[in-house]
Amino acid sequence: MTTIAFNNITKRYKGMDAPAVDGVTFVVPEGSTCMLVGTSGSGKTTLLRMVNRLIEPTSGEILFDNKNVLQENPIQLRRRIGYVIQQVGLFPHMTIAENVRVTADIAGGWNKQKINQRVDELLDLVGLDPADYRKRFPRQLSGGQQQRVGLARALATDPAILLMDEPFGALDAITRARMQDELLRIQRDVHKTILFVSHDIEEAFKLGDQVAVMSQGKLIQMGSPVELLAKPADEFVSQLVGADNIVRQLQYLPIGSTLDNRPEAVSSAHWGDVPAISNQATLFDALLKLLETNAPALATEDPQNQEKTRYITLPDINQAITHLRNDEKSRAASSI
Ligand SMILES: Nc1ncnc2c1ncn2[C@@H]1O[C@H](COP(=O)(O)OP(=O)(O)OP(=O)(O)O)[C@@H](O)[C@H]1O
Structure with missing residues (x-):
């Protein structure tokens, strides 16, 4: 079962008075998308990066496939988890195909022909025609196209989990909406378990099966968009989700x-x-x-x-x- 389960997870950064993440417990069910929203500095990125151990928790546990991630080798763990961030970070001197292939190469175990075939499949999946894009360099792509390559790269090893940290945050509104639609389409095919940090409540409602609301390191409420709109736990959630906005509710x-x-x-x-x-x-x-x-x-x-x-x-x-x-x-x- 590829659920992600956070069990009373806390992170205190050295020298900081308050914990960045404070006793958070929730489960992201297999194949579902959970959106993390909240004010700036509420601990969303810290929570996300503890899943692939880019940040180590102070206490508590995170279970992935029912195993505590802290007991896994971090490198092997990261091969099983796709990670997409706002700064796509493509290698500028590598072609698009090489950029996508690099993760599959690192994971190893595939022959060259299979890898090339997989790269083409992935470019297709994210809406880039392989014949056209395989040999281009990142500078020859728009921001939205680069973000697609970032997504293809994250999917290269067929990870069960995708961690996405504001992946569309730097895109203009039209491209962002298009990428969101693409992600919904891809998710219908691939059924990954996705944890996605967003600043945009419309995005959270559009993409999320569940939305987790954080404030000052704590999980304030978790529920479907309809649940959050209809029964916000407190005034903070109500304001964040716009529960007084009748049009949004409708x-x-x-x-x-x-x-x-x-x-x-x-x-x-x-x-x-x-x-x-x-x-x-x-x-x-x-x-x-x-x-x-x-x-x-x-x-x-x-x-x-x-x-x-x-x-x-x-x-x-x-x-x-x-x-x-x-x-x-x-x-x-x-x-x-
Ligand atoms: N390396 C660090 N050392 C000390 N404090 C940190 C470190 N990284 C983050 N913090 C603090 O931890 C808290 C949570 O940060 P985090 O980046 O997880 O929040 P966030 O909700 O993702 O914020 P944003 O929405 O602005 O990206 C903040 O108060 C931040 O200043």
Whole structure:
């Protein structure tokens, strides 16, 4: 099982009063993406780099494949963990193929032909045509393309775990969104266990199955984007994730969260022939479609079998917004 489990992990840097990471415990399940977010200096990078032992913990343990990473040889450990950072760090005098190959070469055990084939597969995977890019040098690539090569290099040894430290932080917004989409696409194929540090809450919500919120070395809350938006643990999490931002909430809450069993909600006779929407869509998708089509309701359908089960209307969405506002008010009242 390639989970990453942090067990009461603490890091105190020499000469610092407060621990950089303070008794953190959580699990990243196999094949899932966990986003680490929090204020600057909250210990995200320190936590990440303890997994591949670039930083050694002061106490606690990190289990990878149910084995304590501290009992493993650091070099062998790093071969099993892909690592992608903001400063891609490609070797300037090596071609793109050589840059990708270098990790596979270090891992050893593969013949030249197999390595070359693997390099081409990886370049393909990250959306760079091998015929075009194999022989180029890093300076002949854009920042986004270099970041793709960094990702290909991290995947070269087929590691079960990927550690990503703000890999897209230096890219412009459009390239960043494209890279995020690429990562989602690649992850659908490769199912790595990913721990990803981000400063961008939109990125965290887009990529993360789980989002871990850190503040001053402590893990404050861990949950899915919807959980964090709907039930932030405290005012800090609420502000960080924008739990008072109704549009953001609608963008993440699934349609199913408002559907009810009133007769008109389930009666196709009542609504007749209205546009359909996937029952996996968000309330925001439904709102846009209702406004665009000017229809009185949308039929929510199961994308697997096109079966229409419920209907959603503008008043339903309005009701959801009222609930969200009331939740926000009661949170504000309880924090006074
Ligand atoms: N080598 C070091 N020696 C002493 N203190 C350090 C060292 N590295 C980091 N720190 C401190 O540990 C704390 C956590 O740093 P870390 O880089 O893990 O935070 P972060 O959440 O990743 O920050 P950012 O989002 O700004 O990158 C900070 O207070 C930082 O100043």
